[in-house]
Amino acid sequence: MAEYFxxxxxxxxxxxxxxxxxxxxxxxxxxxxxxxGEIIYLQGEPxxxxxxxxxxxxxxxxxxxxxxxxxxxxQENNTFFGESAAFxxxxxxxxxxxxxxxxxxxxxxxxxxxxxxxxxxxxxxxxTSIIRKLRLLGxxxxxxxxxxxxxxxxxxxxxxxxxxxxSTKDGIVIEKRLTHEDLASLTGLSRVTVTNVLNYLExxxxxxxxxxxxxxxxxxxxxxxxxxPT
DNA sequence: ACATTAAAAGTCA
DNA sequence: TGACTTTTAATGT
Numbered sequence: 001m002a003e004y005f006x007x008x009x010x011x012x013x014x015x016x017x018x019x020x021x022x023x024x025x026x027x028x029x030x031x032x033x034x035x036x037g038e039i040i041y042l043q044g045e046p047x048x049x050x051x052x053x054x055x056x057x058x059x060x061x062x063x064x065x066x067x068x069x070x071x072x073x074x075q076e077n078n079t080f081f082g083e084s085a086a087f088x089x090x091x092x093x094x095x096x097x098x099x100x101x102x103x104x105x106x107x108x109x110x111x112x113x114x115x116x117x118x119x120x121x122x123x124x125x126x127x128t129s130i131i132r133k134l135r136l137l138g139x140x141x142x143x144x145x146x147x148x149x150x151x152x153x154x155x156x157x158x159x160x161x162x163x164x165x166x167s168t169k170d171g172i173v174i175e176k177r178l179t180h181e182d183l184a185s186l187t188g189l190s191r192v193t194v195t196n197v198l199n200y201l202e203x204x205x206x207x208x209x210x211x212x213x214x215x216x217x218x219x220x221x222x223x224x225x226x227x228x229p230t
Numbered sequence: 231a232c233a234t235t236a237a238a239a240g241t242c243a
Numbered sequence: 244t245g246a247c248t249t250t251t252a253a254t255g256t
Contacts (some may be wrong), residue, residue, distance in 0.1 A: 113256070149232065152253060190233050194251065211241065234244075240249070 006132055007139050007162050007165035009071070009186055010176065013078040016130050026052060028115055029105035034098035035056075041082055043095045049106045050086035053079050056102025060094050063066050073136060073186040074099070074178075080129040086112075087126070088138040106184065143187050151198040152187040157207070161216055171180075174214045 006014075015022055029052065034040055043063060053075055060081055064208060072094055076178045080186070085092040086109045095148040098104075116122050143152055157174070165172040177195055180198070184191040201207045207224045216222065 181248080191248095191249090192234080193232060195251090196232095199250085231256100233254100234248085235254080236253080236256090238249105243244100243246095 004162065004228050007135065008159040009073045009140065010138075010160055010163050010165060011073050011074075011079050012076045013121045013131070014080065014129045015125060016128060018121070018128070021119065021122045021125045022052075025107065025112065025115060025125065026105050027106045028111040029182060032104050032106055033135055034104060036098055038098045038100060040096040040104060041092050043093060044091050047082065047085040047090070047109070049108055050080065050082040050112070051096070052107065053077065053081065054103040054105060056104070057099040058096055058104075059099050060096050060101055062094050068184050070188060071182065072140070073133065073174075074182070074186075080126065083126055084130055084133060087130075092174055106180040124179060125132050126212055143165050144184075148230050149187075149193050150197050150200070151187050151226055151230070152189060153183065153194060154201070156183060156187050157201075158219075158223060158226075159215065160214075161219065167217065168215075170215070170217070171208075172216045172219065174216070175212075178210045 005170075031054070034056070040058065041049075043048070053210045055077050058075050058079075058081060059071050060073045060075065061069050068146045073081075081096055082092060102122050112122070112126075128142055142153055147155060160176070160178075161172055165174050167173075181191045183189075184194045187194065198209055200205070201222070202209055204221075206218045208217060213217070
């Protein structure tokens, strides 16, 4: 088994070993609930807060004026978001939207700064999650630059598999209510192209798919598609 | 090689 | 039933 490498834009639990610092930080926060579809912050808005998702699901994405969207990350339990914009004092560069009912801790930036003076280790907590985001962004640029449609879809499947897949009798399943449109927005492809590639992979017997669900039948063969010349 | 558009079929609350 | 998701085909860049 290869060492786990957190390269999935589907992010679950990015706080690692700083539970004490997290408690301190969250003690200055206000918890708020968001409904599915509700916007938490908007691209271009001045940033006064950053956020910690306790439970639920949030997507962070960049929108074009025409409504088309590039999802940067989808996040679940115990993850920070909006933290990059918070500390450089520039406006949010992306929009955060609740995908499911979500419990969110809102942390005022000044409060966090005051707290960090007293408990410097809290900054490691934030640095860790920012670096993970930075890594994700870089890796996405790599994919968008170098991979064709088939490889992008295969790659996102492999990443999701490592991050949120779970084993069953006849394969590993990704069951995260991701639509083809979500996958398209993550990979920078059109919805239809994602469907076509998935159908092709199913015909090769590498995956089988259900509604908002992908079962990986042959991971090794799937990985080998990443090696093929374009 | 992939996007766009449109229309139709499938699925779930 | 109506909203959402997926499939399929034709056409455009």
